């Protein structure tokens with residue numbers, strides 16, 4: 001994936017050279033699926049703002065922190081992330097779908113952070129470049145979740161944090177999508193905890209309400 005160089009990266013989280021392009025079929029599928037939905041994304045979910053704000057507020061970010069929104073989409077989390085880390089912090093948003101980043105720019109969210117066209121499983125960032133990663137609605141779309149979570153662990157310093165968030169709970173999402181919630185669901189606690197543990201993370205809190213889903217993990221040394 002290439003980096004979107006429209007906006008110069010902030011020094012605290014300067015990207016490393018981009019890895020060689022690698023766009024397997026699954027990426028094409030993600031880009032087609034979300035590309036077709038990007039322009040209407042925010043209008044489709046107009047009431048999610050408070051859930052994003054609450055999740056970020058409880059995530060423990062500090063002024064000056066370097067945070068990535070992985071799979072940022074239209075950048076709905078970016079204003080809250082910027083507010084949490086302040087003007088001296090660094091906010092990056094990475095997404096695989098160009099149309100999502102276009103919609104983020106049209107909404108003015110590039111004023112809150114640097115947008116990167118990048119695969120969250122192959123990030124153009126140096127080891128331990130970040131204090132935290134916030135990922136809303138991403139993990140279920142990763143073709144190899146363990147590898148993707150390992151990559152997020154690579155770019156976060158020891159003791160740093162990961163939030164896996166969704167502005168709707170698992171059961172409500174399954175109902176909205178007309179499917180059954182089965183025990184093999186990736187984000188069920190009994191699946192997510194060992195998956196995170198095998199990927200460099202320790203799950204420290206897990207909340208699956210109707211209104212939102214939030215799992216927070218800490219990067220193991």
Ligand SMILES: C[S@@+](CC[C@H](N)C(=O)[O-])C[C@H]1O[C@@H](n2cnc3c(N)ncnc32)[C@H](O)[C@@H]1O
Nearest residue numbers: 034071072073095096097100119120136137141
């Ligand atoms: C359900 S949407 C969520 C978007 C945004 N985080 C939100 O909550 O509004 C999932 C997003 O993840 C992106 N995505 C999926 N796989 C990705 C990957 N491997 N790397 C980066 N972004 C990815 C999609 O392009 C899409 O924008």
